Amino acid sequence: MEVIEHPVEKLRSALRSTRNDLIQSYGQYSREERRLLEEGLLPGSPLFSPITVHSDSDWIPSHPESPQDFQSFYSNPYRSTPNNGHKTIYIQTIGSFGDGAGISEQYVEWLRAYCQAFYYGLKVKLLPPVTVASTGCSFRVNNNTHNLQLHAGELLSFLKKKKPRDAFCIVGITMIDLYPKDSWNFVFGQASLTEGMGVFSFARYDDDFYKRSYAGRLKKAIKLKPGDYSVFQGYYTPPITSTLLFRSCKTLTHEIGHIFGVKHCLWLQCVMQGSNHLEESDRRPPDVCPICLRKLQSAIGFKIADRYKALLLWIEEAPSSSAQHLSKPTEAFQDFRHWLSKCRSILEDEIF
Structure with missing residues (x-):
């Protein structure tokens, strides 16, 4: 120490x-x-x-x-600085959040409001939620943790097309694990600072993620078909607890800080x-x-x-x-x- x-x-x-x-x-x-x-x-x-x-x-x-x-x-x-024409942070949810539409919408609204308080003076808006299928991104099963993962780089390409003209930045958030390339085990998030974009996963903030009993761990080996997103229907998302909300708020504000040009402290x-x-x-x-x-x-x-x-x-x-x-x-x-x-x-x- x-x-x-x-x-x-x-x-x-x-x-x-x-x-x-x-x-x-x-x-x-x-x-x-x-x-x-x-x-x-x-x-x-x-x-x-x-x-x-x-x-x-x-x-x-x-x-x-x-x-x-x-x-x-x-x-x-x-470094990126908000100006009169670009003073809004947009949050794009990808896939399901929480058990049921009510908790999903409420959780995302809590994140939005927290982010707006943290970056006081800027507007933070939610874009309409999108399904995993609508992103067209690649996906896989992690060989170690046996959970589904989305390709972070391809999600960034999707977000680039969705970025509103008045955006300071756009950030995608998901409860599904991410990977940046085939040789990597996972990544918490990935960003393009010059493009004002980032995508982040909160999946590993579930206290049970690394346990063998984790509900998001696939029970049996499945052969994935490219473009067949039916595997994400009803896929597990962790319960919204105070700890998960706290961790999510910290990660979201940390990563947006990088888009401002703030490096690791x-x-x-x-x-x-x-x-x-x-x-x-x-x-x-x-x-x-x-x-x-x-x-x-x-x-x-x-x-x-x-x-x-x-x-x-x-x-x-x-x-x-x-x-x-x-x-x-x-x-x-x-x-x-x-x-x-x-x-x-x-x-x-x-x-x-």
Whole structure:
């Protein structure tokens, strides 16, 4: 186990920059906003902690990367930035979500609303759901886990044709496992940053996925026929639990962050950290560190306090009185709720 602690001056430089114009723009934050952003520079901060590498199988030892400070992010000529004509994130569901149409629609709406709070200032819209067959993508049975998988690259080609003209980006989400090419076992997701597209699977966020009793494991060997999508009719999708919703929200916002040009975070514990496996993904916090927060704020232009308020509202909002609406399972979000409240206290100049 290794704790990665950067010197305070290195963190300060990563946050503020060494360019005079970016230092001046940092000075435009309010005193309270700067206090929050600089909270992560302090050793022993109760809000922002250093990254802990638990084993060689974790992301950082397996994928050596250079850290991206704010200046590197801001200066990247290829990063995508929302503009007046492209300020909408579109979500395209592929295949079934949950047991029954009601829970499927509700779950996807929870994801949409969370994403809109996270990327506060942008609109997030749902496209009409599509079946696996309508994508025309290749599929297979995984030889190790014996579950069905969809070809991620071909799903991206499908999404490219579906991308609305006013989209900042389009992301496809599915409860069916993915693979990028025949030689790979699986992939959580795949994206084309230059095209503003991504596709992600939540299948492996089911607690039972790696168990022999997993209901999505095919009971007997079947010979698949290309183009015969009948195998997906009634195919298992995991129940919508609070943990699954929490993991899905983290993955969705992480991957969209990459479309903004935010690279994997190596500074502090952050939702933009890379992860190699579910255990490591679960250790990631649901929100960004101060350095990545400045990246998103500069790209979107939100007020930091308004964004935290929107995320808190998403967690705390009372369930609808309508019988058609299910109660949002936010048990897994309660630590995040307390964390958001502490951040708001700093922005409101309170002591916690």
